Amino acid sequence: MHAPPFRLAQTSRAGRSDDDATGSRLRATDACCAPSAEQLTQARRRRARLAELDPHLHCSVIGTCLSTHELRKLVPRFTDLDRQHASDLEIHHAAVELAIAGGPGSKALHKALDERYAGAIRRFDQARDEDALLALWNESLKNGDIPPAYWALMTHPYATMPVRQAAFGELHMLSHLVGAANRADIRRLVALEEENAALRDKVERQQNRLREISAQRDTVIEQLTEQVVRLTAQASRQPSADTAALTDEVQALQRKLTEADQRVALHTSRREAAEQRLQQEQGTVDALRESRDHALSLLRVVQSECQALERATLDALDQPGARRAQLAGVQGKRVVYVGGRPGSNAALKALVSSAGGEFIVHDGGLEDRKGLLAAALPGADFVVFPVDCIDHDSMNMLKRVCERHQVEYYPLRTASVASFIDLMTRLQTGGTAPESAPRASAFCLRHG
Template structure:
């Protein structure tokens, strides 16, 4: 990603709200970048509200600090969503929109976050300057307490733009580390499945042995009870001189029964421990299997992109696949400068026209609405476009009847794979139906 999803800090040595030449700059946009005057000065000593934050931070806050279970209970109160059948991505997308809009939904989200992380917020309240806030964040990150510390830092009154950028960047890199760990999880899944099968077989054998032992033990107890009853009756009939011997034999038999009971209790405890371990392993296998399915789905998408790139390298196949672009106008929103250059060459080589808009980082967002009418297709990579630009793009495309398509990434491979799919479906140059599904936000 060429530009981070937040504004960059001022260069060192430049006065407040001046450029390097000393000229005054016009200040607008986020409250965190404007002078602390008027109403902003009143908020200088209190924590920032969720809807007062830069909209680029809402996605990371909702995804990191609130679980899907909590969002399913809260979001449908303010959005028209099916609590039971809505996907996790749709729930997340709706929560981000509530956080951006503010209102009752944003207040409910803010209250839920404050109640959940009240202890951490009180700990961060002792920080009197940005350095102290950043030190508390680093301590919490090393301890693995990421969600609560991230919410406490983002809303702290002493959290400057640099402090928020540092926390956001570290959280972003942690997501990459989690993705890289999936490969090791797959290997562990295979090993755990083998171990699970072995444990299941061992438990079955132990249960069989314990059942046999329990049967024999019950039979032995019944035999001993019968023998004890017989000896007791015989003792009553025999002379008093034999009473001591019979009592000794009865005590010996009872000791033997007690010893068998002890062994049975020991094996029963071992069996229950093995069953509990088996249940724990089965739960871990279920979690790893779900992770494996997500990884395989992503691998399938990457393979499709790789196959599309291989077909593109064949000149004859390239002309056949992209012939439908001739005379068509494609609008590409977002992306990276390097990839956009290669995509433009592909479209122009096929006889089409490509209009690129970066989604608002350098180009004005007002130009985006003006560029969409008259386009044949609108394409945007979901990993390089912000929520505001995406929502505005969808509304304008639906208003003008222009088909729009989300891409998995801003890579050339994702764009070529999309062209290949359009060519296979026969709608490369026609009015393809506009997709209402976003791979990142729902």
């Protein structure tokens, strides 16, 4: 994927590049004050500001290059969000809106990114054309140093729209690898738990052995000390001929004592190394267990959606031409669906219509005007939108209008038919719909 699946904004009103626009502004002066070739070159080499980037790229730049902890310290200074109680998604939405709006908030975000990735910016400044810029980007991908390289590339003077689209596409494809890695992490977790249990047993055996060795050493030391005292007393009473033999024996005993101390020190160092390794493995096991719990939670949600879709399919096969039992709750109601994909939206409209309901689709502003969305919401019984196929602006406006007109709205995990049928089943059976959709892909049609 070399381009995002949406229309990118034009770089200038007449299709001119930034360099042409800069040159035109400089040529607009009087002939006597015409800029030199060096001034034109310096003007073209200016790095792009965050607010000057295409609005569709702000979401990927903020989400990739700044951590949630940094955003929590910076965003509340320019918005009304509570630093302690705001969710990560609200903080991210506010940061993207600040970047799009420009002004002090956008400048603060740009300054934070420049200070954090100053080294990467200096390294990318060596590139003087698109090929050199892409070569540095590919090298950063191999090394896994993606956030600094992504920010340096997006604001580079020689970064054209195709170059930014190529970097955006490669960054998007990396997100798909996370889901595939979960299965390998689960297998590795099981192996690490077995290894952890084996290491615990080994450490316990070593500790018991060390205690035994320490007790034996203390016993040997006491015996040798008594023997040295006894021999010393005998040597003081015996002739000098026997003194040399006793001295040699004392030295031999001292060498044995030194060797025993060395063995104890060796076993102690091995035990400490084993304990450190056990602590490291325990941390890895905890991280993998958390990843596994998240994967199982997402699996339960997907299974619930599949079961709802299967029940709806069986009802349609058992009762041809009859109303769908899983969608009986929408009979005589008006449902407004915001966002989604054209293919799944058409299938949902057919299902709701066959169940006796009215299904109104609004794409969130890609093709339809946003004014139509505000006009359609007051007459709706409830509003549904998928969190993975709707932009931030439409979601914020949708929530405000629904709260103003007291219209219930429900977020969906994805734009699939299964997620919609699962929500209808929950509402029909009297279950409570989730307050917030499960965490889905960070990619959306508007912001990437």
